[in-house]
Amino acid sequence: MDEQGGATWMNREPPRGSAGVAAALSPAAEKTAALAEKITAEGGFAFVGSLEKAAGGDRAAAEAAREMAWEQLHAGPWHSVVPAWRDAYAATCLYAAGFHADDGDLPEALKILDLGLIMGGLLLREDLERGVEIVLERSKGGSGGEDRGVCAGILGGIDRGNESEVLRDLPPGSLTSNMVGRQFSLSMERFICDYFQRGCPVVMVGSIDHWPALTKWKDLRYLEQVAGDRTVPVEVGKNYLCDEWKQELITFSEFLKRTISPESCKTDMTYLAQHPLFDQVQELRNDIMVPDYCFTGGGEIQSINAWFGPAGTVTPLHHDPHHNLLAQVVGKKYVRLYPASISAELYPHTETMLYNSSQVDLDSVDLEKFPKFEGLEFVDCILAEGEMLYIPPLWWHYVRSLTPSFSVSFWWAT
Structure with missing residues (x-):
């Protein structure tokens, strides 16, 4: 840095490694210069110094800078992370991935880029996406296409001999009273008048019969081919309210193995939950379309997330702030819903991070501890392949996969 604390690489050309990937992945000088100013303002002088060395071709400095940024991302609650540090982490991922790619370690380079996409900010998102394209293209020219060990097969089937057993796992009273209304080819006008404006699920x-995903995503080999090498965050354990619950970063290929393994499903239930997978894997994004309903009320899409896991995955009773369309692409799910008007009777957690989740465990209700929960009316349904469920804002919902299941949620705000 110069004596004013600015970056000296503003006009410097990126280094060119022996294979050229480091040069191709290096972020533009003007972006790193602007980023350096922001990080300097946050007191990150050591980081800026390391990033400058990384721009000059220092691999050790790149890894040191990446570790410093990683520590900043985990210094407190995610929502309190300064956005500039997320951009800083993305920058270090570009440099580090370039060095690994030039060394021929393409799987590690791809993993680092994915971490940048998952944890990084928006400043360098296009650079990271371009980096993924470069690394994947190089992988095709090498040893890509080998069998990773996932058997060919169809995802989402249900053993009819065990169907009654699966339904017995549902919370007491399920599917016995008020069912969510079902509408075939619902017009936009009827959706607005009968459900959107009234705040009613349907x-x-x-x-979504025209989605390629309805057929493509059942094929394990297709999923393996387009996403097998990508790194994704998964949840391990019963659900996020349980003490044994944890998160891991694994390849999509490893996730598929766990999903189809009966032993793994019994010991370490693994769920790819509420993850923007389609921002990572363009091939999967091309298999779906944003439903027109999501633009009701002049709405803007807030997030498109994937929910993928084996039978038995549970999302506990909670509510979300946005309009939600849950599209069931593969398999079946049971969904129970309670209106926002009875939130108090659902005993929300008092902790800030869990305020939108109920203390009531629908799989084992303790009426002595939560007496007001008894007898509350709800609506429920089984969501089958090719169907979508509209969940109005702040409606409480519990979701259980009845089979291996792949769903997509569209959140939009008005």
Whole structure:
């Protein structure tokens, strides 16, 4: 850095490694210069110094800078992370991935880029996406395409002999009273008048029949081919309210192995939950379309997330702030919903991070501890392949996968 604390690499050309990937992945000088100013303002002088060395071709400095940024991302709650540090982490991922790629370690380079996409900010997102394209293209020219060990097969089937057993696992009273209304080829006008404006859930049938995902995502080899080497965050354990619950970063290929392994499902239930997978894997994004309903009320898409896991995965009773369309692409799910008007009777957690989750465990209700929960009315449904469920804002919902399941949620705000 110069005496004013600015970056000296502003006009410097990126280094060119022996294979050229480091040069191709290096972020533009003007972006790193602007980033350096922001990080300097946050007191990150050591980081800026290391990043400058990384821009000059110092691999050790790149790894040191990446570790410093990683520590900043985990110094407190995620929502309190300064955005500049997320951009800083993305920058270090570009440099580090370039060095690994030039060494021929393409799997590690791809993993680092994915971490940048998952944890990094928006400043260098296009650079990271371009980096993924470069590394994947190089992988095709090498030893890509080998069998990673996932058997060919169809995802999402249900053993009819065990179907009654699966349904017995549902919370007491399920599917016995008020069911969510079902509408075939629901028009936009009827959706607005009968459900959106009234704040009522509805199951939509026949609205996503044109999605390629409905057939493609059942094929394990297809999923393996387009996403097998990508790194994704997964949840391990019963659900996020349990003490034994944890998160891991694994390859999509490893996730698929766990999903189809009966032994793994019994010991370490693994769930790819509420992850923007389609921002990472363009091939999967091309297999779906944003439903027109999501633009109701002049709405803007807030997030498109994947929910993928084996039978038995549970999302405990909670509510979300946005309009939500849950599209069931593969398999079946049971969903129970309670209106926002009875939130108090659902005993929300008092902790800030869990305020939108109920203390009531629907799989084992303790009426002595939560007496007001008894007898509360709800609506529920089984969401089958090709169907979508509209969940209005702040409606409480519990979700259980009845089979291996792949779903997509669309959140939009008005």
